[in-house]
Amino acid sequence: MALQWMILAYVVAAEASVAILLTLPYPKPLKSRFVSLISLILQPALFIIPFAGFQLLDIYWKNEHRLMCSGEVCTAAERDRYEKSIYKAQRNAILCTAACLLYWCIYRICKYYNELQRMEEVEKRHKDQ
Template sequence: MALEWVVLGYTAGAEAIMLLLLTLPGLEPIRKGLISVTRSLLKPFLSVVPFCLFLLMDIYWKYETRPTCEGESCSPSEHLRHQKSIMKSQRNALLIAAALIFYWLLYSVTSLVVRIDQINKRLEKTKARE
């Protein structure tokens, strides 16, 4: 199961880096190539959504089948293990949320940048006609 979380972490990191590179000012010379790379990667990154849903269901299943550790019925080591499990689940849920939000932001920013480029080209054509 750890490999799934590593893949999701790397995917969220790649999405964040691409988002950062698209929004940084001063990268106009490489922006066109960056936009084409990002647009070509949006479809494969769409697989993040069902993958995140699967991992979210996995977290929910583990939460429902987790043995409870309340009161004096468990030892301190079992209590610590229970708390670590809860912390891991919360961390993984945050990773899922981050991956989904980064994908949505990347999709939105890419479409906005493409639309701005199209509007700029239309503006240049209109100015050239006049």
């Protein structure tokens, strides 16, 4: 299971860096090439949405079937282990949510830029006529 979370963490880091790079100001030719490259990568990278969704379902299932450690029956070590597992589950849920949200942000940024380019071309054609 740790490998899945490591992969998801790397994907989130890559998505965050791509989102930052997309929002930086570049010269127009460089920006259009970069956006077109990212647009080509977006469709194969869609695998992250079902992957993160499956991981969220796994977190939910484990949370529902986790043994509760409350009261005076638990030792301090058992209570610490229980709290640590709760914190890990919360961290992993935030990681899954961030992966989906960052993918959506990158998709929308690319779509807005492509729409903006198309509108500029239409405006340029109208000015030429």
